[in-house]
Amino acid sequence: MKPSPRPLAAAPSWEDARVSPWSRFGDEEWLLDIRTPGRRADQNRVNWFRPLPNGAEISVRDHAHLLRAARHFLWSMYLNPPPGRKRSSLSSLQSKATILRTIVGWMAREGLRRFAEIDAGAVERLCVWLRQRSARAGSPGRMRTATITGYLLAIKDLYRQRAKLDDAPMSDPLPLETTYEAAGHSRATKGTIPFIPDAIAVAILSAALCWVEEYGETILSAEAIRQAAWLRGRATGARRNASYVARKALREAGLHGPSGGALDGAYAVRHATTHLAEACFIVIAGFVGMRVSEILSMRVGAIELRPIGESGVDQAYVVARLFKTVDDPEGREERWVAPALVVRAVALLERLSAGLRVASGRDELFLVRNTQRCAIVPVTYMHMSWRINDFARAVGVPDHEGKPWLFSTHQFRKTFARFVARRDRSQLLGLAEHFKHASVAMTARGYVGSDFDLNQLVDHEARAETAEALDRLLSARQLGGRMGERITARNARFRGRAGEQVRRDYIAFILEETDLRIHACDYGWCVFQQETARCGGEIEPDEAARAPAVCLKCANMVIERKHVPYWRDRRARNAALLPVANPMTAAVLNEAIGQCDAVLAQIGDDDGQA
Known part of the structure; x- marks a missing residue:
């Protein structure tokens, strides 16, 4: 030390x-x-x-x-x-x-x-x-x-x-x-780190999950076969013979990687293990939201199980070190709640890095052999960003607006916060605790801290979503829901090219001068106002009490064309049950179908022809 x-x-x-x-x-x-x-x-x-x-x-x-x-x-x-x-x-x-x-x-x-x-x-x-x-x-x-x-x-x-x-x-x-x-620094010029667009995020996270969950064992098996065969061949004293024995053993094993290519040589196996390590990083960053310095600080034994109260169930945590806002140059040990797929990724990393750890005497999980000095060193931020982009190219992540998306390590943290902020704001306190491990039990043990950086990320994404929704709603000609009817009756001055600047100025005023937030759900938007909220929410919609039937009677509800698939599917499901329903059930089904018909008529659905 x-x-x-x-x-x-x-x-x-x-x-x-x-x-x-x-x-x-x-x-x-x-x-x-x-x-x-x-x-x-x-x-x-x-x-x-x-x-x-x-x-x-x-x-x-x-x-x-x-x-x-x-x-x-x-x-x-x-x-x-x-x-x-x-x-x-x-x-x-x-x-x-x-x-x-x-x-x-x-x-x-x-x-x-x-x-x-x-x-x-x-x-x-x-x-x-x-x-x-x-x-x-x-x-x-x-x-x-x-x-x-x-x-x-x-x-x-x-x-x-x-x-x-x-x-x-x-x-x-x-x-x-x-x-x-x-x-000249302002909101217009500050250029924040972007979140990953939804389609791109889903593509790279899905690919990483596939590598970790479906092909992790296969790739590790191929690497074990290669190493064992190479050592057997090397025992004969001929390096060329060692490579031949390794190739022969791999071909006999007949293993294939995620892309369908055969893992039949040292080159293919090395590339597969490299990409597997990258997939593990993406899974941890995308599903835990840790900073890159925290992920790269993980060492052997990074997964810790702790009992949840007296339930007899254990919760897994990632143990790593926090450096931001910490005076100690060694950082402070912290714990992040880890879902099962992250536990799997960490277990794969421990096995992937075993050879480099033995050779170097280090215990970090992210190590690389420096090709210039032949030394085994920890992975850097810059190298990790380059490798994530290389993984994206290898798995065929689609282009964004005609060109490849340039990934950086911090984008995964922002995207994690954005997904939570968009889906269920009742979980934001839990999210803040997750980033800083502030469960009640851990509070008592002194692990609590305030992650202001995370709260800023979440608030930024909530404001961005509100601005995006307001822009569409204020320019729409047809909207469903009671609030939607009120908006379309009064938004004529905001529509079209002529109203674009007026709309932007109004949205900026709303975000700066009020605490208005628009909350998303599968079937519409809630322009939340406590005094008219039928779900009974106090600062945001009550997730337990909100439902389509409740929201349709609420003065806060707005439905737009993007929600057509939900209402069309809801109508079809209820209509399919109608022929075999008893009279009481049929009355309930007919009421639900009538609600769907009314919404689809409000938002101008023409049965999928638009």
Whole structure:
């Protein structure tokens, strides 16, 4: 285990204070003690030795002073941040150091020798320069406004910390606007990570489930046959003979993978085991919603069974480590409720990684052999994202709007929250507890925490669904349900191209100024208002009390054309029972059929011809 850094306060000066067990703040290279899984090695170091950039208008001595002042500023943010701010973590120090090195390079070309020379005019010139930069090296896209905000925040923090520093802006560089306003950062420009579209999410999750549940054992059997046969052949002393024996054994076994291809050679088996590991990651991310750092932190024995009260039934949990908002560089051990398919995926991962764990002496479940150094190392975020996209190509995930969907690891977490938010908002408290393991029993054991990130994701998806539903309802000419009749009687000004901007402005007002949320179900929408809710819900529809017959009499109900299949199917099922029903049952069936006919007439159904 790596040693913990000694307290900064024990150091005689800021330059001698340790930023890690191996580096001081005054050093020209920092080796940081960041243990969050998934980070590349270069993300755990900062090189402050930077040559004077081309076209610089300051001296080498001034450039060295700026780099030293930047280190001094980061020391102050780590030890004594501005009032109301948390101490910067080591990962924050690394990201802020990258920003400061870029600012220092710009200052050198601008002829600014000290941070004290930065004023409002300099900040304006910096913004112009940043907007002209690429998002990243070799990328054609421009820098995002969120990234520009980070640069401006660093300068603003330099000003806030001026009393603790030898060199800092002495006048407010942003006196009349916030960093967000100066960067042009708004809802329209922030560019959040997207959720996976429904059709794409269903395709990749279904494929991953198929690999895990139906072909996991087959692939592991093929790998066991290959290894055993290869060792038998290798015992003869000829490497070529070992490969021949392995191929022969695999062909005799006659195993096939999910695509139907024969697992008859080392190449086919290795690719199958690689994709199986990717499928396991997708299943865990998609059905538990853990962050990528949490999934990559899983180790042998990651599944733990705990009794549910005195029921005699055990609940499975995934044991991993939480790093976000946690001060301990090792993270904090937490537990996530795990459905059976996730337990299966973790069991497969343990068997898949056994050989690499033995060879490396490590106990992580996600390991890979580095082809350049032949070392066995943990999988990084970047590598995992690339592998998910490779899996999607291999299993034939369909294109989205004419081109392949670009997956990232965090999209699965957002999509998980979105599915829960859309289907049953009565489960949101349970969802928050699930992400942080806050069952009553675990609360008593001190495992509770507030996952604000999750709550923001869920609220964002709930608002997005409300906005999408409002846009369709306000522009519709035919709607069913009592609320639907009221909407179509008054929404003429919102319809068509002429009403598009009016509609957008009205929806923005609704989302900003009210707490209105539209709740989905299979047969319609509930524009929830407590005082008229026939289901008796207090803050949202009561899932136990809502039903088609109840909702049709409710003033909150809206039905649109997308719900036609449900009502058509409900009518057909009731009509099929009618010929053999007794008089009392027939009366109930006829009432249900009449409800379906009325709804289908309201929303303009023409028996599937539209």
